[in-house]
Amino acid sequence: MGNMALRRSAQGVAKSNSIAVRSPISLSLVLLLCLALVDSSSAQVDPPVVKVSPSAITANTSEIVLLNCEYFANPASLTQVEWYRNDILVNVNDTTHYKGGNSENVALVIKSTEKEDIGNYSCQLSNNIGTGTSDHKINLDVQYAPSVEILMIPEGPVKESDESNVTLFCNVLDANPSVLTKVRWYANSTLLKELPDCEETREDLCHIDPSKLLLESIGRGFFYNYSCEGFNAAGWGPRSEDKELLVHYEPGPAALSHFPLVAVKKKSVTFSCSVDDPGFPESNRFRWLRGGRGPLQDIVTKDWTVEPVGLDSRTNYSLLRIQ
Ligand SMILES: *[C@@H]1O[C@H](CO)[C@@H](O)[C@H](O)[C@H]1NC(C)=O
Ligand SMILES: *[C@@H]1O[C@H](CO)[C@@H](O)[C@H](O)[C@H]1NC(C)=O
Ligand SMILES: *[C@@H]1O[C@H](CO)[C@@H](O)[C@H](O)[C@H]1NC(C)=O
Ligand SMILES: *[C@@H]1O[C@H](CO)[C@@H](O)[C@H](O)[C@H]1NC(C)=O
Ligand SMILES: *[C@@H]1O[C@H](CO)[C@@H](O)[C@H](O)[C@H]1NC(C)=O
Ligand SMILES: *[C@@H]1O[C@H](CO)[C@@H](O)[C@H](O)[C@H]1NC(C)=O
Ligand SMILES: *[C@@H]1O[C@H](CO)[C@@H](O)[C@H](O)[C@H]1NC(C)=O
Numbered sequence: 001m002g003n004m005a006l007r008r009s010a011q012g013v014a015k016s017n018s019i020a021v022r023s024p025i026s027l028s029l030v031l032l033l034c035l036a037l038v039d040s041s042s043a044q045v046d047p048p049v050v051k052v053s054p055s056a057i058t059a060n061t062s063e064i065v066l067l068n069c070e071y072f073a074n075p076a077s078l079t080q081v082e083w084y085r086n087d088i089l090v091n092v093n094d095t096t097h098y099k100g101g102n103s104e105n106v107a108l109v110i111k112s113t114e115k116e117d118i119g120n121y122s123c124q125l126s127n128n129i130g131t132g133t134s135d136h137k138i139n140l141d142v143q144y145a146p147s148v149e150i151l152m153i154p155e156g157p158v159k160e161s162d163e164s165n166v167t168l169f170c171n172v173l174d175a176n177p178s179v180l181t182k183v184r185w186y187a188n189s190t191l192l193k194e195l196p197d198c199e200e201t202r203e204d205l206c207h208i209d210p211s212k213l214l215l216e217s218i219g220r221g222f223f224y225n226y227s228c229e230g231f232n233a234a235g236w237g238p239r240s241e242d243k244e245l246l247v248h249y250e251p252g253p254a255a256l257s258h259f260p261l262v263a264v265k266k267k268s269v270t271f272s273c274s275v276d277d278p279g280f281p282e283s284n285r286f287r288w289l290r291g292g293r294g295p296l297q298d299i300v301t302k303d304w305t306v307e308p309v310g311l312d313s314r315t316n317y318s319l320l321r322i323q
Contacts, residue, residue, distance in 0.1 A: 045075075050133060180211045270303055
């Protein structure tokens with residue numbers, strides 16, 4: 001048993017010897033592995049390397065936008081996450097507008113875009129080794145529909161008899177992009193024309209600046225409140241305020257009536273002047289002529305009572321309306 005035991009222990013020694021014989025190779029392998037590990041970990045113990053994407057985003061207002069921030073860091077746990085818009089710190093604590101942008105969720109979400117969000121975004125991350133900022137930025141463009149006003153040149157009022165021209169301009173107050181690609185023109189809140197009009201065959205209204213409308217040879221038929229609406233890549237904007245194009249024109253022909261219908265001697269007679277088209281601006285000054293002479297200086301009202309009726313009153317009465 002003792003021999004057996006000795007042999008067993010000799011075998012045991014032999015076994016351990018054989019390991020010992022191979023050990024220099026194993027050791028060098030282990031050493032190499034360890035060196036490699038130390039080497040690679042020393043390369044990663046660095047501030048975060050940060051990259052944002054995409055490089056540009058175009059959105060309309062009221063859209064959700066995701067700003068991505070990828071990084072390599074060791075240690076991987078981030079001690080601080082900051083987003084900058086045009087190099088100004090973004091207040092990600094405003095959770096009504098933003099989501100994420102913190103150490104749990106590095107990517108920044110804008111819940112509903114506004115024009116104030118336009119800008120270049122960068123991401124800055126820190127671990128306990130240091131801080132890294134993205135080299136590139138995300139250029140966020142938020143498009144919004146045009147708000148406009150209407151301008152008239154000349155401002156008016158215009159005299160019908162001048163047969164003058166007026167140009168209407170649909171002027172952009174605020175829009176992104178700022179160029180109007182379509183304009184709707186309104187007169188008294190009713191759609192007059194949408195420009196450009198590529199179906200129109202008589203004139204070329206297809207390749208024109210839609211923000212200009214020329215009114216030629218202005219007459220009373222142009223006497224409206226004008227407004228416009230602009231269109232860009234973000235859609236149609238709200239209609240502008242009304243602007244009145246004042247057209248001055250002469251009154252229509254006057255009609256004369258009198259009461260009583262048959263003039264009675266020694267009784268008074270009232271003459272009345274009526275005009276179907278009162279002209280513009282409407283005037284309540286009338287000019288009376290008597291027997292082709294006149295005008296009578298002191299009578300400027302619509303009605304004129306002559307009393308009493310005598311022979312000398314048997315003249316022709318006529319009137320003129322004063323503009
Ligand atoms: C957001 O809130 C955290 C914690 O309340 C605070 O440390 C941080 O400074 C705030 N950030 C901003 C931009 O106000
Ligand atoms: C964002 O950066 C681009 C390119 O550098 C620049 O053209 C653009 O004006 C910047 N946008 C804003 C809002 O600063
Ligand atoms: C109005 O425009 C027409 C056509 O462009 C032109 O012939 C006319 O002379 C203009 N009228 C006035 C008063 O300028
Ligand atoms: C435009 O509206 C005004 C009142 O709002 C009215 O007096 C005028 O007659 C209208 N013009 C036309 C041509 O309908
Ligand atoms: C234009 O609008 C004003 C205010 O609503 C109104 O008083 C005026 O009569 C309108 N003019 C025309 C020509 O419709
Ligand atoms: C913005 O809105 C307009 C009009 O609704 C649409 O045609 C366009 O595709 C939208 N653009 C983007 C970037 O969502
Ligand atoms: C009144 O006018 C009519 C027609 O124009 C003319 O025949 C008549 O003689 C005139 N009467 C007087 C009193 O002038």
